[in-house]
Amino acid sequence: xxxxKEAARAISFHRQDALVVSTSAALRDWxxxxxxxxxxxxxxxxxxxxxxxxxxxxxxxxxxxxxxLDCDATLRTDLGSLATIGESRPENxxxxxxxxxxxxxxxxxxxxxxxxxxFASMAEGAGYSRTYRFENPEELxxxxxxxxxxxxxxxxxxxxxxxxxxxxxxERQMAEGWAEVRxxxxxxx
Amino acid sequence: MTTYDSVLHPPAIIAELKKNNITHVVWLPDxxxxxxxxxxxxxxxxxxxPVCREGETMxxxxxxxVGGKKPVVLIQxxxxxxxxxxxxxLGLDINQPLVMLIGYRGWTRRGPTPDSAARFIEPILxxxxxxxxxxxxxxxxxxxxxxCEEAERTQKPVGVLVGTEFGV
Numbered sequence: 001x002x003x004x005k006e007a008a009r010a011i012s013f014h015r016q017d018a019l020v021v022s023t024s025a026a027l028r029d030w031x032x033x034x035x036x037x038x039x040x041x042x043x044x045x046x047x048x049x050x051x052x053x054x055x056x057x058x059x060x061x062x063x064x065x066x067x068x069l070d071c072d073a074t075l076r077t078d079l080g081s082l083a084t085i086g087e088s089r090p091e092n093x094x095x096x097x098x099x100x101x102x103x104x105x106x107x108x109x110x111x112x113x114x115x116x117x118x119f120a121s122m123a124e125g126a127g128y129s130r131t132y133r134f135e136n137p138e139e140l141x142x143x144x145x146x147x148x149x150x151x152x153x154x155x156x157x158x159x160x161x162x163x164x165x166x167x168x169x170x171e172r173q174m175a176e177g178w179a180e181v182r183x184x185x186x187x188x189x
Numbered sequence: 190m191t192t193y194d195s196v197l198h199p200p201a202i203i204a205e206l207k208k209n210n211i212t213h214v215v216w217l218p219d220x221x222x223x224x225x226x227x228x229x230x231x232x233x234x235x236x237x238x239p240v241c242r243e244g245e246t247m248x249x250x251x252x253x254x255v256g257g258k259k260p261v262v263l264i265q266x267x268x269x270x271x272x273x274x275x276x277x278x279l280g281l282d283i284n285q286p287l288v289m290l291i292g293y294r295g296w297t298r299r300g301p302t303p304d305s306a307a308r309f310i311e312p313i314l315x316x317x318x319x320x321x322x323x324x325x326x327x328x329x330x331x332x333x334x335x336x337c338e339e340a341e342r343t344q345k346p347v348g349v350l351v352g353t354e355f356g357v
Contacts, residue, residue, distance in 0.1 A: 021252070041255060046278035049248035052240075053279070056252020056260070059213065059238065080241035084249075087239055175283045182255045 001101055002137045004029045004160040005167070010137070011067065011096065014144040018094075019057055019181070022069035023050035026098045028167040030069055038184045042177050044169050047074045051081035051095055058090035058152075061185065065148065068095045073111060075119060082119075085153050086127025093152040095123070098160045123155035133157040195326035197353045199225045202290075203232055205333035206261065211288075213238055213253050215246045216263035222292050225263070243268030247275035250287050265292040266310040266350075273313075276346060281317065286340035288333065289348050293323070296352035314348050321348030 008029040011020075015036070022030040023043035034040050041057065043050050054068035075081075075097055085093065097119055103110045120131040130150050134140040140158060147156055170177070202225065206214070214229055215238040216222060229237050238253075238260075240246050246262040253260040264272070269291055280287055295304025302308060314321050320339065322332040336347040 019256075041252075045282065046248065046275055049245070049275060049279060052245040052248030053252040053255075055238075056215075056249035056254075057256045058252075059236070059249075060253045060256020060258040078242075078245070081245060084239070084241045084245055174278075178251075178255055178283050182257070185255070185257050 001135060001159050001161040002140055004098060004100070004162045005032055006137050007098065007134075007140060007158045007160050008033045008069070010141045010144055011069070013141070014148050015067065016065070016148075018065035018067050018148075019061060020067045020069060021050050021054040021057060023047045024071045024074045025100065025162065025166065026069040026071050026096070028169055029098070031170045032167050037172070037177075038180055038189065040177065041181055042170055042172065042174055044174055048078040049081075050074065051078065051085060054093055054095065055081070055085050055088060055090060058093040059088065062090070062092055064092060066090070066093050068093065070095060070097045072097055072099045072114060072119065076111065076114065076117065079122065082123050082126040082128070086123075089127060089129070090153055091129075091151045094147060094150075094154045094156060095128070096156045096158055099157050100160055100162060102162050120155060120157050128153045128155045131155040131157070133159075135159045195328060197324060197326050197330065197351065199228045201327040201330035202333065202351075203228050203235070205330050207232070207234055209334055209337040210259055211235060211261050211337075212258040213250075213260040214263050215240060215249045215253070215260055217241075217243050217246065217265070217268055219265055219292075222263050222265065242271060244272040244275045247272055247279045247285075247287070251279045251283060251285050254285055254287070261288045261290055263290045263292075266294050266306045269310060269313065269348075270306070276317065276319075280346040281319075284344040285346060286344050287346040288336045288340050289346055290333075291321075291348050291350050293350040293352035296350070310350070319346055319348055321350055323350045323352050325353040
């Protein structure tokens with residue numbers, strides 16, 4: 001298992017100028033480590049829509065990498081997004097799923113039977129070009145170099161552990177953050 | 190007696206989308222909107238983005254808009270009900286100037302309709318504070334431009350209800 005903040009740090013290290021769409025507990029982790037907040041789209045609301053937002057962003061910015069930081073508990077509520085992404089096949093999209101072994105993103109309450117669901121198989125069947133699964137920090141850190149070069153859409157399951165005390169959501173309001181990213185991109189940033 | 194023998198032809202809608210520099214049409218392929226598919230597909234200046242469920246259209250449009258593009262969504266009125274939370278959170282709350290082309294299933298100007306999808310759509314949009322325009326014939330198509338201008342000016346979603354039989 002990988003401490004979730006460490007997973008976020010590894011992604012941040014490899015990010016370069018990628019746009020990042022993050023949601024739910026993955027957003028709480030990402031907010032602690034991101035050094036390019038002007039390129040971060042936060043979903044503190046409509047949290048199941050991160051893959052769809054990422055798809056729109058990847059189609060709008062085809063020359064740029066788009067990383068979606070999703071969670072198991074949010075992806076299960078919009079599984080159709082896998083097929084929607086598989087149909088459009090954006091080469092610049094990397095869809096991470098923080099698979100939370102501690103269930104802290106659902107306040108410690110496990111989603112009954114969620115371990116029976118194989119998201120990576122679903123993504124593969126939906127038309128993602130490649131899937132990865134990482135369970136230890138070293139493998140993730142080294143493996144991300146390949147992930148970032150692979151033509152997408154790529155699907156990456158990261159088995160994470162969370163601190164008992166969850167990091168807070170960003171203070172920045174959603175509308176404010178989205179406007180900042182849009183202005184940055186329109187200005188060519 | 191007034192007669193309504195005019196119909197709405199897809200080229201009138203496509204022309205309006207092009208006039209307003211629309212870049213993407215995010216849609217759920219279905220029987221109500223398939224009349225536009227071939228023309229949209231043939232139009233180089235417009236990219237089609239198909240979805241599995243209507244609620245995704247608002248989110249994909251939001252991503253396109255943040256990325257500097259100008260999308261519209263094309264779904265049936267039933268899909269608006271399915272999209273409720275996304276319209277709230279990713280349309281109204283983030284100030285997305287989105288024009289929603291909405292197939293008006295059940296629309297009739299001949300009295301009460303038995304279709305609840307038609308009865309509820311306008312009250313629902315109005316409850317959200319979303320203004321909407323009705324288009325029925327080619328003569329009405331320029332209301333798409335009015336909707337685009339209003340969406341930009343208010344930085345909010347605007348609906349265009351497509352309530353007609355389509356010509357080919």
